[in-house]
Amino acid sequence: MKILFAPDSFKGTMSSMRVIELLADAAKRTFPDSQLVTVPIADGGEGTVEALVTAAGGQYRTVNVTGPLGEKVSAVYGVIGGKTAVIEMAQASGIMLLKEEEKNPLHTTTYGTGELIKAALDHGIRRLVIGIGGSATNDGGIGAAQALGVRFLDRNTSDVGYGGRNLCNIARIDVSNMDPRIKECEISVICDVSNPLTGPAGATYVYGPQKGAGKECLELLESGMENYMQVIKQCIGMDMNQVPGSGAAGGLGAAMVAFFGARLKSGIDTILDFVDFESLLKDVDLVVTGEGKIDSQSAYGKVPVGIAKRCKSKGIKVIAIAGCMGKDARKVFDYGIDSIMVTVNNNLSLEEALLRAGEDLFDAADRMFRLIKLGMDLKT
Numbered sequence: 395m396k397i398l399f400a401p402d403s404f405k406g407t408m409s410s411m412r413v414i415e416l417l418a419d420a421a422k423r424t425f426p427d428s429q430l431v432t433v434p435i436a437d438g439g440e441g442t443v444e445a446l447v448t449a450a451g452g453q454y455r456t457v458n459v460t461g462p463l464g465e466k467v468s469a470v471y472g473v474i475g476g477k478t479a480v481i482e483m484a485q486a487s488g489i490m491l492l493k494e495e496e497k498n499p500l501h502t503t504t505y506g507t508g509e510l511i512k513a514a515l516d517h518g519i520r521r522l523v524i525g526i527g528g529s530a531t532n533d534g535g536i537g538a539a540q541a542l543g544v545r546f547l548d549r550n551t552s553d554v555g556y557g558g559r560n561l562c563n564i565a566r567i568d569v570s571n572m573d574p575r576i577k578e579c580e581i582s583v584i585c586d587v588s589n590p591l592t593g594p595a596g597a598t599y600v601y602g603p604q605k606g607a608g609k610e611c612l613e614l615l616e617s618g619m620e621n622y623m624q625v626i627k628q629c630i631g632m633d634m635n636q637v638p639g640s641g642a643a644g645g646l647g648a649a650m651v652a653f654f655g656a657r658l659k660s661g662i663d664t665i666l667d668f669v670d671f672e673s674l675l676k677d678v679d680l681v682v683t684g685e686g687k688i689d690s691q692s693a694y695g696k697v698p699v700g701i702a703k704r705c706k707s708k709g710i711k712v713i714a715i716a717g718c719m720g721k722d723a724r725k726v727f728d729y730g731i732d733s734i735m736v737t738v739n740n741n742l743s744l745e746e747a748l749l750r751a752g753e754d755l756f757d758a759a760d761r762m763f764r765l766i767k768l769g770m771d772l773k774t
Contacts, residue, residue, distance in 0.1 A: 483504065561621060
């Protein structure tokens with residue numbers, strides 16, 4: 395049997411490569427003669443650099459940048475073929491960099507993401523692939539733009555500060571001092587959402603709560619984002635609510651398009667094309683994918699469904715392994731996933747579940763492969 399492993403990372407616990415290692419170990423217990431194909435996958439968030447650098451045999455570079463609350467953090471980006479930089483905004487501005495009590499989208503900034511872009515430009519790179527999932531921010535991407543010379547001015551023509559709280563103070567945008575090298579770049583931004591910048595389905599109301607925003611904070615942020623959108627329209631001539639994905643990463647998608655001329659792309663489809671996923675499926679009997687949680691949102695651009703869609707057209711069976719199942723998780727069955735195996739097998743606190751993540755994933759994978767073997771041995 396030929397099995398292909400293509401999971402996303404289990405955010406906060408295991409990288410995609412670690413998940414693959416555990417799946418492979420479990421598979422060899424039950425199917426010692428099986429042929430295994432492994433490919434780490436991401437959708438623009440955590441693990442994107444690792445997935446693309448691993449697939450293309452690239453290199454890593456480390457740089458110190460500004461973290462989401464202004465502290466210095468060590469961030470890694472990838473270089474492929476000496477000409478393409480793969481950047482994860484989560485490395486510099488990600489929610490995983492913060493403790494629960496530190497989450498506050500009024501103050502968090504994407505400035506460090508702009509510094510990562512600048513570091514790549516300093517090395518002569520002009521083709522950028524930027525994953526913008528997993529953000530801690532709701533600043534409309536002004537921090538990233540500020541790091542590259544864009545000025546956001548208030549009514550007194552003074553520069554506004556950093557963070558979402560300053561969106562309401564923007565009266566004018568000045569791009570005249572933007573790093574001129576940006577205009578030489580081809581920038582592809584990959585994300586797994588298509589939210590507009592504002593409104594009920596926009597950046598603030600949909601994703602603000604998970605970044606630490608309460609009701610009053612949400613209203614303030616949304617008011618600021620509305621102001622920001624109007625100023626972009628006046629100064630740049632673009633209506634960001636007409637750009638699907640402009641609300642990704644707390645509005646970073648909008649800044650990437652409006653100021654840097656980037657193209658927004660589906661995260662999972664871009665990654666699968668990059669690794670030439672179709673060729674990897676040749677003679678494969680089973681694909682095992684997965685992510686930390688499968689729920690109703692998994693059907694909209696997430697890794698397991700993106701993979702299952704490509705397998706379904708070839709008649710290849712797909713199993714998703716996940717830490718847990720949320721509301722309407724069964725919707726993924728409509729997109730080519732044949733079954734879901736959950737790793738948590740006991741009543742555990744979140745802290746315990748995180749500590750036991752690797753152990754429980756191996757156990758679930760072992761049970762999964764034993765069940766597959768049982769099905770193969772049954773007489774029909």
